[in-house]
Amino acid sequence: xxxxxxxxxxxxxxxxxxxxxxxxxxxxxxxxxxxxxxxxxxxxxxxxxxxxxxxxxxxxxxxxxxxxxxxxxxxxxxxxxxxxxxxxxxxxxxxxxxxxxxxxxxxxxxxxxxxxxxxxxxxxxxxxxxxxxxxxxx
Numbered sequence: 001x002x003x004x005x006x007x008x009x010x011x012x013x014x015x016x017x018x019x020x021x022x023x024x025x026x027x028x029x030x031x032x033x034x035x036x037x038x039x040x041x042x043x044x045x046x047x048x049x050x051x052x053x054x055x056x057x058x059x060x061x062x063x064x065x066x067x068x069x070x071x072x073x074x075x076x077x078x079x080x081x082x083x084x085x086x087x088x089x090x091x092x093x094x095x096x097x098x099x100x101x102x103x104x105x106x107x108x109x110x111x112x113x114x115x116x117x118x119x120x121x122x123x124x125x126x127x128x129x130x131x132x133x134x135x136x137x138x
Contacts, residue, residue, distance in 0.1 A: 008090035009047035011117070012038035015096040015108050016056035016080065034095040037123055041093075048093075053086035054108055080104075080111045088117035099127040 014030035034050055041048035057079055082088070094108055109119045 009049045010038075010041055010045075010120075011049055011051040011053070011088070011090045011092045012041065013051050013053055013092050013094050013108075013112070015094055015104055016054045029097050030095055033097060033123075033125060037093065037095050049090075051086070051092075053083050053088065054111070055081045055083055057081055080107050082111060082115045086115070088112060088115050090117075091120045092117045093121045093123055094119055095123045097125050099124045101128075 012034045014028070014034035017028055017030060031052065034052075038048045038050040092112055094105060094112075096105055099105060105122055105124075109122075112119055
């Protein structure tokens with residue numbers, strides 16, 4: 001399948017949520033966002049495909065429960081996996097609902113890259129501002 005001008009379609013990939021988060025919310029909200037992004041890309045630029053290719057294993061708590069950036073990175077490290085038979089020979093846009101430390105996005109992008117994907121952008125609905133020392137410095 002090819003998109004505009006012979007290029008492969010853009011894969012729009014939702015960042016996975018823990019099973020606990022999906023149960024608590026009653027939905028997989030990044031899936032809904034990713035489908036909307038893919039639909040709008042099809043209207044604006046050509047072929048875009050929703051691609052649910054990532055799983056999250058062994059994570060029982062929400063990322064916002066982890067106290068700091070390092071804790072969040074440790075919580076997610078090695079927990080994101082590419083689903084079997086995922087074809088990742090297209091540019092990828094990752095979609096997440098909220099970015100706190102960036103650890104989950106970073107882990108997802110690294111896992112996709114190791115499986116041959118080219119993550120070209122990240123779309124997020126919201127982000128938590130970085131804390132500063134009070135003088136504007138991180």
